[in-house]
Amino acid sequence: MLTILFDGIAYGMLLFILAVGLAVTMGLMNFINLAHGAFAMVGGYITVLLMQRVGVPFLVCLPLAFLGAALLGGILERTLYRPLYHKPHLDQVLFSIGLTFMAVASADYFIGSTQQIIQLPEWLKGRTELGEGAWRLGMGHYRLFIIAVCAALTVGLQFVLTKTRFGSRLRASVDDQRVAAGLGINVNVVFLSTFAMGSGLAGLGGALGAEVLGLDPTFALKFMIYFLIVVAVGGTSSISGPLLAALLLGIADVAGKYYIPKLGAFIVYCLMIAILLWRPQGLFVRKGGKS
C-alpha cells in the first residue's frame, strides 16, 4: 500500500514538473496552449538520442534537455505565439493543436514510431525495501531520484516566485498585465522568459519521465490531457494548486490502475469532471487576481 502511495507521489511530482510551465503560461497569458506536451516530448527525445547515439551520460542529458526545450520554447514564443495572445481561445486551441500534430508527425518521420528505451545508469536501477507485511515500502531508486529532483525544483520555483524580483514582476503581470506594464515592467520579456522556463521544465520532465511514462511520438497528445487536467483542477494562480492537483492525480491514477485495473483511466476522468463541476475555476483560486 505504501509502495503504491510512493509510486503515486513520484508520478504526481513528475506530472507537476511537466505541467507547471503550462499552469504559468495559462495563468499569465490567458493562453490555452495544447502544444505543451510537444515541448516535453522534445526534452525526452533529446535525452534519448544523446544517450543512444552520442553516449552522453544521463545526468548531463537532463540539463541539456531543459536547455533544448527552453530554447525552442523561447524561439516559438517570439515568432509564433506572441501574435496570438489576444486572439480568441478558439484560435489558440486550433493553433496549438496544429503544432502538436506537426510535432507528432515529425517525431514519427525522423525518429520512428517505436517506443524509445532509456538506459539508466547502474546506481539508479536498484530498489530498496523497508518495513514488513502490509506496511512494506518498496522504493525504486529511480522513482526516489525523480521525487528528489522534482521536490528540489518545486522549492526552487517557489523561492523564485515569492522571494525574487523576477517573481514579483511575474506575479504582477499575472494579476494585471496593463497595470504591470504601466509600472514599467517589461511584460514582453517577462512573458518570453517565463514561457521559455515553462517549456524547459516540460522538457526536463519529459527527459525524467521517458523511463516511467514511455516515449513515443504520441506522447505529446497522450499526456497533454493529463497536463490539462492538472492545470484545470489546480487552478492557474499559484504553484501549490497544480502541485496538489498533480499529486492527487498521480496517486489516484496509480492506485486506480492497481486496485481496479478494469476501470483504468476512468477514475481520473470522472474525478476531474466532478471537481470541475463542483469548482469550475479549479480547486485553489486566489482572490483578487484577474481570471
Add this chain to the structure above:
Amino acid sequence: MKHVVTSMNALTTTRRWKPWELALWALALASPLLLSRHALIINEIAIVTLFAVSLDIILGFTGIVSLGHAAFFGLGAYTAALFAKLVMPDPLVGMAVAIGVSTLLGAVCSMTIIRGSDLTRLMVTLGVGLILMELANKLDWLTGGADGLQGVVMGPVLGRFEFDLSGRTAAWYSISVLLVLFVLARRLVNSPFGATLKAIRDNRLRAMAIGIPVTQRLSVVYTVAAGMAGAAGALMAQTTGFASLDLFEFNRSADVLLVLVVGGTGWLYGGVAGAIVFKLMQDLISSITPQYWTFWIGLFLVVLVLVGRERLIRPWTWFPRFFGGPKA
C-alpha cells in the same frame, strides 16, 4: 416600396431559401449518380458535413468551444451498430434510436458546460469523450473492445434499397439524412430561438440582462447538437458496417473543428464547404504521404490561424502594394 429595406425584411431575407442553395442540394442529390465511382467519398463528405454542422450550432452560433464533440459521434455510431446487431437491422429505426440515445447523453452533459471558463468547458467536454472511449474499450463483451465492433449487417433502407459495395445507396442515404437535419438546423438558427443564441454568443451578460434564459438556451442547444452529432455517427456506422474506438478519438474532435474553421463558423454552409475541402485534401495528402498527413494538417492549422481565414481565402490581399488595395 420594394426597395425599402425594413428591419423586418433584413431579418427574413436570411431565412428565405436562395436559388443557389436549392441548386447546391440538387447537385448533392445527383452527385452519387454523376460521380458514381466516387460514391464512397461522397458518403464520407456527407457524414463529416453533418458532424460539422452539429458543431457549428454550438460553436459558431452559441460560442461554446468543445473538444469532445466526438463523444456524441462515437456514441451514435456504437448505438446504431449495436442496435443493428442485437435488435433489428433496419437503418431508419436504428438512426432514430441513435439520435435518441445521443440526445439523452447531450442533455446530461449539458449540465457540465454551463459553468466555468473556456478552459473548464474544454476539459469537461474532452473528459466526457475520454470516458466514453474508456467505456467502449473496457466493455469488450459488448463493443468488441480495441478490435472494434464487427459483423454489423444492415438491412435495406425503407425495406427496398440494399447497401451495395459501390456505396451509391449509402451516399444517397447519408445525403438524405443530412438534408433533413440540415433543414431543421437551418430553421432552428433562423428562428427567434436562434437569434437568442447569437445574442448569448456575442454578449452573454447583455443577453441575460434583456431577459434571455441563458442557461436553459445553452443546455437546449447543446442537447440538439449532441443529437445531430449522434446522427452523423450512426450514418458512419451504418454505411461502413463497423464501429471502432477511433470514433471517440481526440483527433476526430480536432478534425471537425478544423473542418468548421476552414469553412467558416456561424454559417451553416461553412460546414458543407469545410467538409468538401477537408475530405478532398485528406484524400490527396494521404495518397502522397499516407503516414505523415497529420503533419500537413497541423501546418495548415498553424498557417490558417496565423494568417487568418479571411485573408487565406483571398490571396489578393496578401500583397496589398501590388494590387493597390488599402494599406493595413
